[in-house]
Amino acid sequence: MRCFRIPRMNTTDLIEAARKATGLSDFGDPKALEGLDILVKASNEEARLSPAGAMRWRETLTTVLVNRLRIVDYLKRKPELLQRPVEKPMFVFGLPRTGTTLTINLLGADPMRRCLLRWEALQPVPPAKKGELHTDLRCGAQRQMLDAMLKIAPQIAAAHFEEADSPTECQYAMQLSFCAEIFDSILQIPGYRRWFLHETGYRHAFEFHKQLLQLLQEHNGGRWTxxxxxxxxxxxxxxxVYPDAQLVMTHRDPVEVVGSACGLLRLVRPMYSDKVDNREIAETLLETFDLMIARQNAFREKHGADAIHDIQYLEQLRDPVGTMRKVYAHFGEPLSAEAEARMTRLAQENPQHKHGRHVYALEDYGLTAAEVRKRYRDYIERFSIPQKSQEPGR
Structure with a gap:
């Protein structure tokens, strides 16, 4: 039987394809292409791409390059946008699967806030016209695509679902500089992960992130969240890059975090590779989680314990609006009656497991609850994180 040979990707070819698709040539800061080179090398040598996955991955990288070209070009034609401030942006983060999506959706219900929406993160140029964030034709097209995906892969929606016009991760803004964890989640690429975690900085990616926000707020402003x-x-x-940023971190029992995160990657990676190793998924995530905890600890030690406001996953499930009141109080900001009413309605209309249950088991990844809890004992104790026995059904 003949073996299908997957052609190696080439950075030059990807760049040329993006330039041909747009008629543009300027990518801005050349540092972004350093990450692309490393990502392409790791994709060729380590990712074990399937034929369909290789095609999908090539299209993904080309699309990122196309978006970057269009952003740079738009800002060159409208440089005044780069003078507009991005004041007191709020950033929500935490180990994945700790309720960051619920948090951003609640915050996004406040009409005074401005979130990065899924459709515009994927097709940012030109920015939506005033008042058309939810009616832009690109939003409608993304909604149709998501409806089709729900039918094809409902298990992914059960694990993580976004509407076309709901807040999304600013991973999509960071990937424009090819310096983003999203690549390491999608593929098993230890060479890229080593560079991303230990050999590079993130500042140039945040600088381009800010430029994207300045572009997107041209006609539709608000407090970026x-x-x-x-x-x-x-x-x-x-x-x-954002010296007045407001920082919010979510927390959940690491036993549930690790199991759920492993389960999500196990759903995504087969889209690109026929050779997915569960133990590699676990080792990748554990290494990354270790660094995330250590680095945010170091940040608090440097800037003070209250430099980051903390949210407990269980508390937010039980009292979502009350948790939001604490966020606003921490930063000394009023929570309007309208915002609170919208948050209440959102929580009522989007109960946990709305799109099905995400089923996962640590044992499938060569782990046990005792092993994970021992590894993260200091983290659990430091933030007084309730354990699995206190959590509602998965």
Whole structure:
């Protein structure tokens, strides 16, 4: 039987494809392409891409390049946008699967806030016209695609679901600089992970992140409120670009976090590879979680214990609006009656497990609850995190 040979990707070819698709050539800061080179090398040598996965991955990287070209071009034609401030942005983060999505959705219900919406993160240029964030044709197209995905892969929606016009992770903004954890989640690429976690900085990615926000707020402003679980990895770079940032971290029993995160990656990775190793997934996540906890601890030690406001997952499930009141009080800001009413309605209309239950088991990844709890004992004790026995059904 003939073996299908997957052609190696080439950075030059990807760049040329993006330039051909747009008629543009300027990517801005050349540092972004350093990450692309490393990502392509790791994808070729380590990712074990399937034929369909390789095609999908090539399209993904080309689309990221296309978006970057269009953003740079738009801002070159409207440089005045870069003078507009991004004041006191709020960043929600925490180990993945700790309730960051619920938190950002509640915050996004406040009409005074501005979130990065899924559709515009995927197709940011041109920015939506005034008042059309939820009616733009690109939003409608994304809604149709998500409806189709719900039918094809309902198990992914059960694990993590976003509406076309709901807040999304600013991972999509960071990937424009090819310096984002999203790549390491999708593929098993230890070479890229080593560079991303230990050999590079995140500041240039945050600088381009800010430029994207300045572009998107051209016609639709508001207090930027963003979420990305992985931001604890580079809080110093985040606050260097956003010195008045408001930081919020969510917490949940690591036994549930690790199991749920492993389960999500196990659903996503087969889209790109036929050779998915459960133990590799677990080892990748554990290494990353260790760094996230250590680096946010170091940030608190440097800036004070109250530099980050903490939210407990269980408390937020039981009293979502009360948890939001504490967030606003921590930062000395009023929570309007209208915002509170919208938050209440959102919580009522979106109960836990609305799109089905995400089923996972640590044992499938060579782990036990005792092992995970021992590994993260200091983290659990430091933040007084309730354990699994106190948590509602998965």
């Amino acid at each position: 963003l979420k990305n679980p992985w931001h604890p990895l580079f809080l110093d770079d985040l606050t260097a």
